[in-house]
Every structure is written in C-alpha cells, then in structure tokens.
Amino acid sequence: MATFTFELVSPERLLFSGEVESVVVPSSEGEMTVMAGHAPVMAVLKPGVVAVSEGKGAVRRLFVRGGFADVGPDGLTILAEVALPMEELDVATLAQHVRDAEEDVADAKTDEARQAAAERLSQLTELRDALVH
C-alpha cells in the first residue's frame, strides 16, 4: 500500500514523524481518514483520538485536543494544541481537561465564545465516557 509522510507536533515536541498508510483525523466536521494522495485540505480538529496505521495492521493511537490538520502535497501535518500518546493518557488527565473546558465555559464573555467552549466541553465529555466504558 502506498504510504505518505505524517507528522504530529504539539508546541512542546514532535510526537510522531514517519511514513504511514492511513491516519484517522478527528476533524470538527466529522472524522476523516487520510490516505496517500489525499486532496489538499485544512481542517480544524476537535478533541479526539488520532489513529495512525503504520502498515502490517499496527495502529498507534494518540489523543489530541484542538489544533488543525494540514494535508498538502508532501503529506499530512497535525498541529495540535495538546497531544499525548494514548498510553500516557489516563482518566485523571482527561478529567483535568474537562475541568479546564468547564472553566472556559464559565469564563466566556460573549455568546459566541460560550457556545464554542460548550461545544468543546461536550466533545470532551463524550470522549471521556467512551474511554471509561
């Protein structure tokens, strides 16, 4: 299967860089799978899990929160606000993210900001529930 270059970077470090077969990206408009030769697209991310298939059935899962994905001629780059390998993510960390999101909702000054924050919160709680069960 054809491969393409995938990079996942957070402000603090480069989490993943290499040739992959496909990547499932949690875009704000719905999940999408990026494969080699994908049309150039730029998408905003929602909190969720990026699933990376490196071939031979191996799948790596990474948690991302916010940021955006950029598919270009030279591959896929995800710039995430927060990114963690799934192994490092535990319920406590996620609960912290949920708390942060709740604070954001409380702090929001305009209706628009509140709506955006509330949306993020619901996405996060959804993810948490999916993980806990």
Added chain:
Amino acid sequence: MPSLKDLRNRIASVKATQKITKAMQMVAAAKLRRAQTAAEAARPYAERMETVLANLASRMTVTEGAPRLLAGTGRDETHLLIVCTAERGLCGAFNSSIARLARDKANALMAQGKTVKILCVGKKGYDILRRQFKDQIIELIELRSVRQIGFENADAVGRKVLQMFDAGAFDVATLFYSKFKSVISQVPTAQQIIPAEFDGETKAATGLDAVYDYEPGEEEILAALLPRNVSVQIFRALLENGASEQGARMSAMDNATRNAGEMIKKQTLTYNRTRQAMITKELIEIISGAEAL
C-alpha cells in the same frame, strides 16, 4: 606593601570566587542542554505554524473583513513592546543587550510622537528598563517560579496580550528576545507579532498552487489560528531565551573562572616574591649583625 597575611587572604578569596563561578558554569552547561532540546523540540511546530499561516495569509487579500490580528487596526499610534528577559543575572550581556534593543526602539518610537507601552516578561529586563520608562511599563510577568517553561506559561502571556488588543489598548505589538545561535553567540531580536508579519522567504516557499479545501471555512480557520500564533511565537521566544540565557551564562562564567585563575597566578607570584624579599632582608640583618661584633 601588603603583608604576607593580606596576600594569603586575597588569594584565598579569589579561589573561593573561582569555585563558585566554576560551579555556576557547570550548572549552566547542564541546564543549557535541557533548554536547547526544549527549544529544538518546539521549532517544528512554530515553523509549520508560520508556513501554514503565511500560506493562508497570502491568499487572503486584505479587505475590510480581514481579521484585525492579520491586517492590523489600521492605525500605528500605540506600540506594545513585549520584552522577554531572564529572571536572574550573572549571564554576561544577555539581559542588557535585549533591554538595549528595546530601549532604542522605544526611544525611536517616542521621538516620532507615538505612545509606547512595555510589558516585561522576566524581572531583569524590568529592573533595567524601569529607570527610564517608569511610566511606560504596564506590567511585569515573573516566571521565576517556573522551572521548565511550558506552553501554558506562554499561553497565559499570549492571552493577556490578546485581551489588551481586543480592548484596543495598542495597535502594534513587538516581541523582544534573544535568538539562540550557539553557546557563544546569541542575537537579540525584535519580532512584530501583531499584526502578524511573515518574511517574504516563507511566503515564496509556500506559494503552492494547490487548491486547498477548508473545513469549516478559510475565515474560521484563520480566526482560530491567528490568536494561537501569538502564543506560539511568545512560546518560541521564551524557549529561545531560555537557551540563550544559559549559553550566555556559561560563557560568562567560563570567562570569570579563567580571569580568577589568572588573578590567582599573579597574586601567588607577588606572594612568593614578597616572602623571598623578607627572608633576604632578615638574612642581611643577621649577617650584618654578626659582622658588627
């Protein structure tokens, strides 16, 4: 002529100082490695961010609807200078060269009749600048308690800046920090972050003809990215600063250690000369005393 005891004391005190500077040099070397890795780890993100933004910005024509973070407020009256320096001294000209750059800029702006506001990140820059710009400094953000600068720290600063921008407190923001080139060379840099500026180089390099799809829309993405870019640039500046600071301290302390070594050598020479002179003098006295008998 100092007595032998004075000389001995002096040598001892220089030796003690040398021990301290040597220790500081080694600590700085260890910290430098960590700071350098952190700065390097953050580079891909900031670079990609810049490419993507430059890409987006180049296709956005500056119209009335363009985000203010990109197009500016249309005025050029109030300037905010964000001066990032270290929290500690004893690192050579590191703090003063950043402060000098900021001071020159502030003076130039004020000479043009513009309003200048200064936001200090790091105590040392504040100490230097407050003498001259007491009324211009609006806030000091201390990161003394932060051991390893995380994105949250930069984000906090970034949010504060954005809040002020939204409130119309300034038109142009410039970031002052020291770029880490190597251990012996750090370049004080001024970078304009609001309105966002991209150098022509990245623009040309990213002027791809690819037809991009945007989800949700171009404006939404730009609106989400631009505020984020401010924090990212500040984060990068802080990390570069961290590495620069340790590099500057390391070479400063290396110099100090070497100077102390030289001083000890000179003092020891004087000490030995004085000692011999005294012995010779005593011998002469004894001999002449014996001859007189």
